[in-house]
Amino acid sequence: MDTPGTLLNEDGDHAVLLLHGLSSSPLEMRFLARYLNGENFTTCVPVLEGYSAGTAEQPMEQWIDAALAAYDSLAARYPRVSVCGLSIGAALALSVVRRRPSAQALVLLSLTLSYDGWAIPWYRFLLDWVYYTPMRTRWRYREHEPFGLRNEALRGKIARAMQRNAISEVGPASISVPALHEASRLAALVRAELKDVRRDCLIIHAIDDETSSPHNARFVAANIGASFLRTIWLDDSYHMITSDNEREVVARECASFLRDSAAASSAADGGSMPVVSRALARRLRQLAAIGKERV
Template identity: 75%
Template sequence: MPAANGNSHAVLLLHGLSSSPLELRFLARLLSDEGFIVHTPTLSGYSAGSGHENMEHWIDAAVAEFDTLASRYRHVSVCGLSMGATLAAAVAHERPAARAMLLLSITLNYDGWAIPWYRFLLDYVYYTPLRSRYRYREREPYGLRNEALRLKIARAMQKNQISEVGPASISMPALHEASRLARSVRKKLKNISADCLLIHAIDDETSSPHNARFVAANVGASFMRTIWLDDSYHMITSDNEREAVARECALFLRESAAASDSSNNPTPVVSRALARRLRQLATVAEKA
């Protein structure tokens, strides 16, 4: 990581469950091009190939990454995709100094239209000997509305255990800890005050729009924006609207930092259109 400077804004990017930073490659590149310091770590016990740890360990590992950035940069925001968004919210709860949290396809419940009907039974299976043997296998549409990319991912899933949109399968212990994390975050939302951006696909096949609506209705943020996508599925950082997602993230981060800076500046920041309108009203008042 480069040395800090007085005006820097770092973004901690957290990928989905048992996956890798590849999911966030496009977003990371655009944010970097826009001047943000981007950090996409792998987390022990959470990322692909890093073993198994409980969700408390995930939070501790992510918070440690946040603290490292906070020691070097003026603003630090946290962004996550899927279960990574849920983990990002947990970090924002533990670190109220977080400038903003960007929650992309947040998953508080696996309730999308492609989730098998027996998904609820997996919580019970965890308490049987099957928990060390069962793995939930990803299947079409792999979070992608883009059919050409979906075919590419299907081939990658057959050859490898992981692709640019996530793992080929997820272990039972990982799913159990993810459910625990989601339950914990649902209870803590009202105490999270970081500026909040929600981006969610209306056709998300993994986590329905109810997930984003629940956050919007319960989070303690005073500055919040919700953006709905109509040409993507769950993996919005890779799908058809990935550029729009990345640009909205960059815009929100700039607005959040600007609002923070202006709070220490007695001069209000207004748009040119609003400034013109205020001048017109002042002129009318003088003539009255």
């Protein structure tokens, strides 16, 4: 399977920067990007130099710079830009919004600051030590079942894909020790900056996430300086919530939250409210007509 380039779907004047997981590709965010685009959002899932699969590995500072460049490119063209990240991409999204307070909103999916889920091998903590040995360039952490998926049929498909290719629609077949080390450095930075992140924030996390436990989401919810915070827990998914059983729920909740954030911002600025759904608009007209009749 070839690694796709940046996915850009242009439509509305509210752009959403979607950041995939560590050493992965835009494939992870494809369903969500297409759904949001169908809801009149412009979506961009970039390939980030030094972070995405198929690019030369770089320190996490380069990941941040690449994500900021993608954000700035959208901000130059669209009046509203929100940032959404998956897994380590959610940590990267936090870092972007910390440095770009003009962002409309922030969406954190399966946020990973610690690899502490129930399927993480007991020896995971040793990888930080391996980084400081010659083994860091020779050994790679290989992904294994359940591959972030509760859906068994899809899990079987991904298992076959990972046997044939280095990348799949739910991530890479393996991750290098240097990449994991830089992810730990990014997580430490994000923890220190959480209180300075003040944009509207949506957190969606699976209670059975096998890679990052719910503690990750709870920690951020308790410490972020968000002006408005919404947390949603899923009970029929594992880590890869953009591909698993509840991907439609995730997509709908993301779209709803982004619309709510934009609407609240417009109201606060004295601007006109955004277009609502046809059904809601019809209901509002009916209520207005009833009110006039009673007067």
